[in-house]
Amino acid sequence: MPLNHDLARQFADAHASGELLVLPTVWDVWSARLAVDAGFPGLTIGSHPVANAVGSEDGETMNFEHYLDVARAIVAAVDVPVSVDVESGYGLAPEELLEQVAETGAVGMNIEDTVHGEGGRIRSREEHAEYIAGVRRAADAKDLALVIDARTDAIKRGTADFEDPEAEAVERMKLMADAGARSLYPVGVTDHEQITRLVQVVDVPLNVTASPVANQPGDLETLRKLGVRRVTWGPKWQDEAVELLKDSLRHWVK
Known part of the structure; x- marks a missing residue:
């Protein structure tokens, strides 16, 4: 598939607009079309919900070529920008990662600093920033x-790995922004005061995972007032759909 230069510029401009972007996290063509038909301006493909859908586990256990086939099908089915969660890069060099993902027609990537293929280690600040710079x-x-939506798991991993997880996340966010990230994703942030502090760290949008049903860590207006400029759903939309489906099935089982 040819590179989507126009959609890439549209997506980049949307991130630079100062407006809050809500990008539903989808896992197949069906969920992608539902989100686009509802009026959302872009999508993210989540490794976790895709893994659930194909009977695999999250954490770079999927066959990457098969995963990209899912991405390719989603991109071909919609007319909005699509970003792909590539976890830590599946062991690929930055140039090869960009080549393979861009070939699907996707115009964004989420890249995290936990390397699942190497025992779950977390990259150093500098190593992760350099990887992002290589992709840029x-x-x-x-x-x-x-x-590039650059993710750090410093807060999620907590004091088991870092004396001050938030301070570590801040330093990583600064380096990732300097490396060319167009949004930053400190996973594990749910506290409103913490969100308020982190949005002031850099000029690029802060990404927060929210639940489209439970309104955690806040509803749309709350997150907008806190200064959040990008919202994704991780596996939460799929989780909500699963619960609804389970409930419907209970009425038909003896």
């Missing part, structure tokens, strides 16, 4: 305005 350089070489 590869995209720039193709004149592709790729949106």
Whole structure:
């Protein structure tokens, strides 16, 4: 598939607009079309819900080529920008990762610092920033305005790994922004005061995982007032759908 230069620029401009973007996290063509038909301006493909859908486990256990086939089908089925969660990169060099993902027509990537294929270690600040910079350089070489959503698990991993997880996340966020990330994703942030502090760290949008049903860590207006500029759903939309389906089945089982 040809590179989606126009959609990439549209997606990058949306991230630079200062407005709050809600990007539903989808796992197949069906869920993607539901979200687009509802009026959302872009989508994220989540490794966790895709793994659930194909009977695998999250954490880079899926066959990457098969995962990209899912991404390719979703991109072909919709007319909005699509970003792909590539976890830590599946062991690929930045240039090869960009080549394979861009070929699907996706115009964004979520890249995290936990390396599941290497025992779940977390990259150092500098290593992760350099990996992101490598992807940015590869995209720039193709004149592709790729949106890199750079994720850090420092807060999620907590004091087992870092004396001050939030301070560690802040330092990582600064380096990731300097490396070319167009949004930042400190996983594990749910406290409103913490969100308020983190949105002030850098100028690029802060991504927060929210539940489309439970309104946690806040509903749309609450998150907007806190300064959040990008919302994704992780596996939460799929989780809600699963509960509804389970409930419907209970009435038909003796």
